[in-house]
Amino acid sequence: MKNPYDNEERKTFHEMVSKFMETEIWPHVDAWDEKGSYPQEINEKVCQLGVFGFGIEEQYGGLGFDDQFMRKASSFEMGRSSAGGLFASIGSRSIMLKPLVELANEEIKSRSLPELLSGRKGGALGITEPGGGSDVARIKTTARKEGHEWVLNGQKMFITGGIQASFFVVGARTGGEGLGGISLFFVDADTPGFKRTPIDKKMGWWTSDTAVLYFDECKIPESNLMGEKDKGFYAIMDNFNYERYMMGAQMLGMSQRCFEECVSYAKERNTFGKALIEHQVIRHKLADMSAKIDAMDAYLNQVAQLMNNGEKPVAEISKIKFYCSECLESIASEAMQILGGAGYLRGNPVERIYREVKVMAIGGGSKEIMKDLTVKQMGL
Numbered sequence: 001m002k003n004p005y006d007n008e009e010r011k012t013f014h015e016m017v018s019k020f021m022e023t024e025i026w027p028h029v030d031a032w033d034e035k036g037s038y039p040q041e042i043n044e045k046v047c048q049l050g051v052f053g054f055g056i057e058e059q060y061g062g063l064g065f066d067d068q069f070m071r072k073a074s075s076f077e078m079g080r081s082s083a084g085g086l087f088a089s090i091g092s093r094s095i096m097l098k099p100l101v102e103l104a105n106e107e108i109k110s111r112s113l114p115e116l117l118s119g120r121k122g123g124a125l126g127i128t129e130p131g132g133g134s135d136v137a138r139i140k141t142t143a144r145k146e147g148h149e150w151v152l153n154g155q156k157m158f159i160t161g162g163i164q165a166s167f168f169v170v171g172a173r174t175g176g177e178g179l180g181g182i183s184l185f186f187v188d189a190d191t192p193g194f195k196r197t198p199i200d201k202k203m204g205w206w207t208s209d210t211a212v213l214y215f216d217e218c219k220i221p222e223s224n225l226m227g228e229k230d231k232g233f234y235a236i237m238d239n240f241n242y243e244r245y246m247m248g249a250q251m252l253g254m255s256q257r258c259f260e261e262c263v264s265y266a267k268e269r270n271t272f273g274k275a276l277i278e279h280q281v282i283r284h285k286l287a288d289m290s291a292k293i294d295a296m297d298a299y300l301n302q303v304a305q306l307m308n309n310g311e312k313p314v315a316e317i318s319k320i321k322f323y324c325s326e327c328l329e330s331i332a333s334e335a336m337q338i339l340g341g342a343g344y345l346r347g348n349p350v351e352r353i354y355r356e357v358k359v360m361a362i363g364g365g366s367k368e369i370m371k372d373l374t375v376k377q378m379g380l
């Protein structure tokens with residue numbers, strides 16, 4: 001559907017990202033996914049597109065400007081590539097950049113941001129723990145002050161990009177119980193007392209490295225506290241807004257790819273003497289899918305414009321996160337149905353997207369939690 005907010009600059013950016021994906025990523029997705037890894041130079045190639053540099057000053061390797069429509073375009077194309085695991089892994093830097101830029105000290109920013117934004121080094125965000133992810137206010141990992149150091153103890157679970165990452169932003173308890181006792185810390189991967197192990201055998205995102213992080217008397221300088229002590233919860237929540245918006249755009253891209261794949265299959269496949277696409281039941285499925293895609297797209301555009309105007313529509317971002325995941329669940333399922341038995345074979349984008357739907361409905365805030373947050377933000 002036509003985007004009324006589109007302009008030449010945004011179109012050019014979108015086309016540049018789309019062309020890169022179709023030539024450099026699409027041909028390799030199946031092989032990388034089966035292998036469970038990808039060539040490391042891809043980190044740098046993707047970062048060179050500038051897709052992680054929005055809202056970050058040029059002196060740190062950022063773009064020096066922000067635009068939610070361009071953010072949306074890059075996430076859309078990451079989703080449309082069907083390389084969910086690849087972009088989870090490369091994109092893990094993007095979910096730790098906002099707190100890093102806004103809260104870390106100058107020394108940390110000037111040594112980590114250029115490395116992260118160039119793709120030479122990776123970054124990850126550690127919030128979720130083995131005891132739970134939804135209830136962030138109950139984080140159990142602790143940080144105690146000893147002289148000029150913080151000493152971290154605890155574990156983090158499901159950390160995307162956590163095996164490759166050189167830099168981590170980690171939430172830990174510095175105060176009493178509840179949301180008022182949490183702080184954010186910058187941790188270098190080579191700090192003594194820090195360890196990580198891979199989590200293998202995931203349902204999807206095979207290309208991505210997911211880790212358990214362990215902090216055992218892990219000592220970091222006192223200046224690695226990011227922002228104010230005990231105020232980390234609010235920074236975590238603020239950061240989630242961007243992650244959730246981008247996940248919405250990614251889910252739109254995944255939906256679009258499912259649509260494209262099943263349209264092209266339905267044009268080629270013949271059943272009962274005519275092309276599959278000529279059967280009314282199939283045509284209705286395509287109409288339903290397309291309507292959902294338009295609705296997601298329009299919702300994302302409207303919220304992009306609000307955010308470009310400086311607003312932070314938290315309720316709408318939460319709605320986008322769960323609404324897009326529900327649309328994607330239905331679209332991926334119908335696309336699989338149209339592909340019939342062929343869809344059930346590994347090595348096609350629809351099958352992969354179908355397996356990766358669930359992580360989009362759980363990670364970055366599950367749909368139940370998004371619905372709770374929505375009604376709360378609506379004052380109900």
Ligand SMILES: Cc1cc2nc3c(=O)[nH]c(=O)nc-3n(C[C@H](O)[C@H](O)[C@H](O)COP(=O)(O)OP(=O)(O)OC[C@H]3O[C@@H](n4cnc5c(N)ncnc54)[C@H](O)[C@@H]3O)c2cc1C
Binds near residue numbers: 127132135159365
């Ligand atoms: C592949 C993958 C990658 C991830 N990457 C990262 C990462 O990089 N960094 C990071 O910090 N985390 C990461 N996560 C963790 C993710 O954010 C959490 O899985 C998510 O927040 C849910 O937490 P949980 O799994 O502990 O589920 P729980 O919090 O235990 O919840 C279990 C289920 O119960 C539901 N539920 C919980 N409370 C309520 C309630 N009050 N009412 C109704 N339903 C409720 C939830 O919605 C969920 O469906 C990742 C997860 C996965 C699977």
